[in-house]
Amino acid sequence: MSAVGAPTTGDFAGAPRGRPLAKCSQIPTDGTVRLAPRARSLYKHLAPRNRWAEVAASTPADCPQRPGRDFSKHPLTIHIPTQSTKSPDGRFDCAAGKIDRCPFDCVVTNTRAATADVVLSVTPGASVRAQGHCPLQKTAHFSMETEVYYPSLAITPESMRSWDFIGTTKLASDVPLGYGGWFDFNLFEPPVPKTADAMAVAVISNCAGHNRRLEYIRELVRAGVTVHHLGACDHNKDWSPPSGMSRGRFVDKIDMLRPYKFTLAFENTNDPDYVTEKYFQPLVAGSVPVYMGAQNSELYAPAPHSVIRTDDFADARALAKYLLFLASNEEAYNALLEWKYTGVSHGFAHAMAATTDMHSHCRLCRLARETLEVEVGDRDALSPETVLAPQTKDEAPGAVPYPGMGG
Template identity: 30%
Template sequence: AENYRFDSDDKNLKSQLYVRSYLLYKIAFSSLAHIHDTRFILPTHHLYQLFAIKNKLTADARNTCINQYKTAKQGLKSYLKWRNSYWIRKLTYEIPPETKLILIFNTMWNKPLDIPIQKIPANCIITTDRQFLSTADFVVFHLPDLSNELEEDLDKPEGQKWVAWSLECEENYHFLKDPEFMEVFDYKMSYHQDADIVYPYYRYEYRKELILMPEFSFHEKKDICMMISSPFNQSGRQEYLQELMQYISIDSYGKLFNNCKLEKDSGQDSKMELYRQYKFVIAFENSRANDYVTEKFYDSLLAGAVPIYLGAPNIETFAPGENCFVDIRNFSSPKELAAFLIEACKNEKIYNKFLQWKKEPLKPEFMKKIEAQRVHPFIRLCHLLHLPPPTSRYYGARKKNAHRS
């Protein structure tokens, strides 16, 4: 670029050549974000050279390069953030032989880990550095998006234990139901109540947060809202909602049947603030499966709203109190449900029956589930290192097709 002259007749050609060259930076740095191995040395690069010559390019080429730069910079930022994270700095010294090592091969949807660092046992180290893939005692794989991280098959060293981690319903990721694939893993960490490590959507802190009374009065609250964007529809929720909305007005802030706009979207905080403004919240799961009770149900309760629920057949065992949600199975049709909701939105006495549970002790069955989450799932995984290893039928794993929800 420094040797180019962009003021001649071939300015457009040279600008386009620079666009093609800069595309390589976009590709390279986007890939960089997935290199979770500290043995990789980042080569010297000229990513920022664009700003020295960008005004010499044609307008179209300049705009294209700037967009490519933004993508490349985000990849670089993501890599450096990982490289400087606690989960890497912890291993800057030699690992003592008595210390056990857990490698988290890929985090959930590439999100940061929320493990309470101060509670990790002194003789246990958790890392995301894949240079320890062959030597770690445990390797945790987040299965739903694992295929995005694998370039080739993995070999499983003798004695190493593999953990299958997923909070997604198997109805949406059928390979999770494939016995041949799943038998590679020694332990399962999921929302299933019979998993080796139960990792649910409810948290230990909910024992106090759930009983807080709503901040808004009945007359200040709006009626019904929903926020559904995922295209997954194994539960048939789209068809049910389409009919339901013929009989009752629902404010939809998600991509599905969108008719309202969230003025400021800052993630979870914005969603919770929105839910606090409504009497009812549509809490329809994307699949109907035992134990698959997600944040859709609990976010509504935490916000002081009443969830209208479709999903897990055993939802009652996950409810913190009696009569704390509207179960659509109690209604013969969407039209009958709509008639009840219309009346409940007008009648404060009917609505308040759904809040009475907050004045009473939480259900013992639910409290037992909550108490089991006193220790974070990954801390419980550390404790598993002291158990004798289970027998694995064979070693090796194959890539499986998976699509992000």
Template identity: 25%
Template sequence: MGKGKLKRDGFWSRRRCIAPSRYWKLFVLLLIITVVFGMLSDLTYMSTEQVGKLNDRTEKQFKTIVTGEPVLRTSPKILLYTNFFGSMKWYHESKDVYQTKCPLGCTLTNDKSQIESADAVVYHLSDIASQSTIKSGFSFSFPKYRRQDQVWVFFNIEPLTMIWGDMTVWQGMFNWTWSYTQNSDVYAPYGSATTLNAEEAAVAETNSELLNADFFGAKTENGGIAMISHCTDEARRYRIIGTLQKYIPVRIIGRCGEGCPDGYLSCNALLPKYKFYLAFENSDCEDYVSEKYWRSLARGQIPIVAWKLYHDDIAIPGSYINVYDFPSIDAAGSYIQEVNKNKTLYNSYFKWRFTHKLSDVSGFCELCRKLKDDAVPRMVYHDMNGWIMNQTCKPVTVSLIVYVLF
């Protein structure tokens, strides 16, 4: 059936080469290192019950609205103070956004010497964490200068399972949050769709290209494909894929599968050929619908997802198959097998094109718009850790710690 081979990087790929006695010694050493590291860096993780209790709290319990005159900004300047996953590439890729996608008069810089004139200073969580080392005393070196009306923005696009540490040290530090979660001050999802208005819907209903579209016949490869490059398995993706492979062929490419011998462009070229894209996330988190889902829609594929949480307020209803909508994964596999060979049933998953359209999303545009809106009250997060942990999402598990350390 053309099953793809799942490759586990790090610890999982090495374990065959380690003698049993050495394996257990390394495992014990790992536990010791984990405990010691947790004590040194004050890493704390909440139980599901604790997260649930936090989730009952309102937004006002995490931030304080500051009274005072509204701030008027005609040409806001945004300073990217940190790298983005170790690189300032995000500045170079985004500096023209304000001129092309959102000409609202904002400017972007990564020059830290301009902090005194910056209206907003953006800090990327992962880069703050990566610079909190033993040498720095497990703390990030924030700038000493801060203007009273300056907005410090906490930016994060990673699910809770990727977030390390106790954020209580940042209480009272940030003014706005910028993330994929809908309760962020700057909401920046991985993708978006808008409902067609009456005029657009009427045009779509007479569009011969849409009416005659055969997405089923356009696929040259049978079954599904998944590109996985983040090999941790917090969401049990590999187990689900293994079950689905009993019903349809599934090919796995990327760093955790066959690889991309000619680079990622060669892998990307393979994706549109398959009927299904297995858009499985690496974590189960509220509002976490990544680019995997959105890009498969743009490619004319049916996304197969594994969402345990409700996402129909973000995703387009009827555009995907959720394996957790069935009594079992086997039941889902049996249904997908039928869709895989039934042209009419397969094409029915693209009716959303008569009611919705995909739209571009730019967090930078939303940040700019918010900075220019003098109706936005001044605020500060007095419970940053509470806001982060309030996202209903499984905390870090031992399996992830093992993967990271090995």
């Protein structure tokens, strides 16, 4: 068995452009993500300076941001001004305070706006400044929406004047927020038999996407690809949990996809780094993703040829021809799932590590703590791992298992 999955019939005329079909042994086993410094012109806070002499006299006694702080006794505090105390993935509860699996002394709360080290907004398009009376208090904004719908999320000099730290789906964010890191799942679950009476499945409920995704799917159907629409848009198939009981929205979605050869994983916009659960759920389910969305989505692929990208085809008819070929060629189709048995590429492991190995709130805790330590004179500069962000993918040999994804 080869190290990565790839179609094995080099004569097929409908092969993706730029990705010639070849024997599995001829395909390089992908690459790694180079770590590069973020642009200083945008990330002014990544070069903090000692400010204690300026603010010492104006820092009230109840403010914890001061030299010599013992974080084991006075942990860094992130305040979230919201009614909800639980994070979307359940890894922290403001009532309990602690962030699960975070090696730093850090708590999350919704009751300490005045003295918190960081005030974190999680509302798309919101803009808040420090709410307390501590001069070194920081502000942060997290959103997993796309800047196409929320232009204020764009990482620009203007946005950096509104926030001390920004977390978005962009890998260049201070705290990258990858959708792959918000849920625990087993990426290496073996595929199940493809028993659905349609080749592909789509679950779309926003019928007004910026990228005309529904029109593209209709072109695929006209070209012979059978599609079950389980969402609100073009709905033609109902679905209920096999056991009769829901296992949760995320798990139910994976169960929906399992019996289909292909999942039409079409984002609502084509924005770099905006790679949502639509991409990862079919990978878990063992249904080959046919992806429309982020132009750099290959960075998130577990192995070469594990994801089929619409960008690699001239039009929907060319893609349909390729899907019909795969649907009738068991060997070529199974090659696309071979990575589940051989391990993921180094590039995928590094990209996922950027957003999954440490929870986003824990990453914010590290960044804020080091910044504050510099500003009060307890540290000379930020550590290298704090100021480096994944930027590009390099080719490198070897595939690796990735237990960080629940395997």
